[in-house]
Ligand SMILES: [K+]
């Protein structure tokens with residue numbers, strides 16, 4: 018099986034080279050005079066930053082999207098978001114699908130012949146479903162938002178704004194057209210905008226494997242461990258995040274205090290949801306308390322679910338690690354969730370994902386404390402985590418970044434978007450045992 | 464074996480209750496009027512803080528040790544340091560020794576009879592060795608420091624200062640008598656003081672198991688994996704830390720810039736060494752660049768080696784995790800160091816130690832950002848890590864802590880000192896398999 022695919026599909030290479038091509042194409046388009054309102058085009062470094070941020074669905078911006086770019090420039094950004102988000106989700110879904118097929122012993126042994134059929138037919142069907150699903154979500158969200166926006170602006174502009182923000186948020190991209198880096202702060206108490214966008218973010222960030230399973234549930238009557246873990250972890254993080262933000266910001270005169278009770282709830286919910294790496298915001302991020310900001314750093318680092326438009330180490334990775342820790346503390350040999358045992362390899366994979374992610378965030382933070390002297394540490398940690406987890410929330414550092422700082426953040430966004438997945442792919446494909454086994458020896462730990 | 468010991472030795476309980484008893488006794492003695500120079504005794508909360516800090520060999524102080532306490536008070540603190548440091552090291556060594564015996568299948572099968580003999584005789588011999596070794600190091604260090612200090616003060620005071628600082632630093636306690644929270648900043652360019660104290664810190668923090676092995680090497684001609692990993696990791700962290708601090712602080716006019724080349728080197732070395740949870744300092748910590756401070760947070764978190772007077776997650780834990788990560792990235796099934804394979808259980812134990820430690824530091828940091836409003840985030844993260852890793856370095860937050868903040872730090876120091884070890888003990892003693900095995904199921908990671 019492996020040999021058959023190896024000439025035509027080397028997944029990490031396709032993904033990496035495809036992304037690089039799209040990013041540079043986008044950067045080129047944004048340097049054209051027609052892209053910016055001042056008629057001069059974007060500088061190359063800023064164009065590369067914006068293009069990377071859009072393609073990696075991050076949302077960190079060195080200039081304000083609404084006031085800097087022409088409609089052409091904005092549509093370039095929107096296309097990059099759609100290509101980046103959909104491309105990544107499709108690719109990840111397909112990969113999960115192929116991998117699942119490959120390791121299914123039953124199919125290998127019994128349905129060997131059918132395997133090729135399944136991969137080819139299955140691939141086509143799956144791609145169709147992902148595209149259709151994305152289209153439906155974005156259209157429904159776009160219409161709802163357009164209706165709401167039409168009370169504040171002309172119908173044409175409302176439609177444009179509705180679809181732009183629906184696409185941006187479904188793809189967890191965090192770009193907005195509101196101007197002056199305002200994001201959605203004007204709609205903090207608006208239930209329709211908050212709930213529609215929260216829904217788009219969550220659905221976009223939950224992963225197509227989960228969506229597909231829910232869709233097929235009527236026939237299969239089966240919920241996988243993966244889906245259970247994703248739903249459980251997402252609920253805990255969103256629920257816990259909302260409650261904590263509500264409590265921490267309740268008396269903050271710059272954020273929740275002036276709002277009504279429902280406004281306070283919607284504001285807390287939105288900020289908890291956007292931390293699953295969406296990047297829009299309805300409260301002004303630098304006004305939040307340090308505790309809240311650190312909580313958001315934590316939530317951003319965990320991020321969304323595998324095979325979605327979101328980033329971070331992923332909910333399942335986090336759940337696996339917490340499960341492994343609790344099992345150990347209880348003295349159990351195995352990690353068990355919902356009466357299902359987890360393979361040791363998955364725990365190692367989670368360990369690798371969290372350690373490599375922590376290393377990137379720590380190293381990037383250290384470098385930025387050198388390149389951006391005088392900036393508050395939390396601001397730098399926040400920005401580094403936001404870039405790595407492709408969240409796009411910012412305490413305001415990005416527009417002030419030094420050129421070296423911009424290059425660092427560009428590389429961080431790219432690593433963050435590709436890192437965990439390509440790593441997971443590499444780990445899955447190239448795994449091979451040592452030629453022989455060394456003798457074991459114990460050491461003292463902790 | 465287990466049954467025989469269970470009535471007389473339940474290690475975590477002995478350790479925890481013994482520590483609590485010593486801490487409260489010390490706190491009581493420090494509240495006596497004879498303990499402080501103002502003749503009023505320490506307030507109970509401050510006395511509890513100081514006693515916990517001394518017994519847990521941390522070194523965080525709410526008041527300056529040299530100027531606040533009488534000689535009686537200082538000797539109480541010194542006794543707590545010696546009891547805490549030696550008690551912990553002895554206990555950890557014995558435990559490692561007993562555990563090693565217990566799991567040695569060869570001895571269980573062949574030398575069943577000899578086992579009791581080994582545990583009883585071996586325990587006595589090991590305790591004697593630990594005590595003797597500690598005594599020799601402290602006396603040699605004390606004499607060398609006293610000679611140096613005698614140039615600056617009377618012979619009697621120099622002897623007292625010499626032994627106080629030798630004991631404090633061998634036990635990685637970080638208390639000093641220099642006054643005004645100065646620590647050893649007056650000796651930043653002094654090769655004798657720097658090198659003697661660095662040696663005491665490193666020897667005290669390397670773990671008696673390693674020392675014992677070096678001592679026995681002439682007969683055994685064997686170096687264990689444990690010792691190799693400890694020596695390798697310690698060298699890399701001290702060497703790398705020194706180089707990075709040298710580069711980062713080279714042009715800092717408040718730290719290294721005014722010093723000679725050798726002074727710059729000694730200053731960098733000392734700060735890199737003290738971060739293996741000793742807590743003395745020769746550069747003024749708040750004057751360091753943010754990058755250096757974050758680097759020190761990282762080094763403190765890793766800390767010293769198992770079964771030593773130092774804290775942190777420990778060098779072997781860090782090495783195991785890095786090894787596991789690199790093996791995974793290379794697609795290997797096993798973690799191999801120096802041609803020795805590591806058991807999966809050790810990797811899980813390391814995972815548990817790092818995750819539980821990270822959780823404590825993150826939670827304590829979050830709570831302190833609430834209880835200490837307006838304080839810089841990095842200062843709080845630094846203090847939380849320092850307390851957890853029982854390092855005792857401070858950017859200056861401790862003396863300004865609110866009463867709630869003090870209680871939090873007291874609990875953190877206690878947890879940090881006992882946490883990883885008791886956890887490791889609990890994991891080793893109470894491990895039992897699940898009654899039955901659940902079916903395995905895969906999920907997507909990363
Ligand atoms: K984003």
Ligand SMILES: [K+]
Pocket residue numbers: 520521522635636637740741742853854855
């Ligand atoms: K210490």
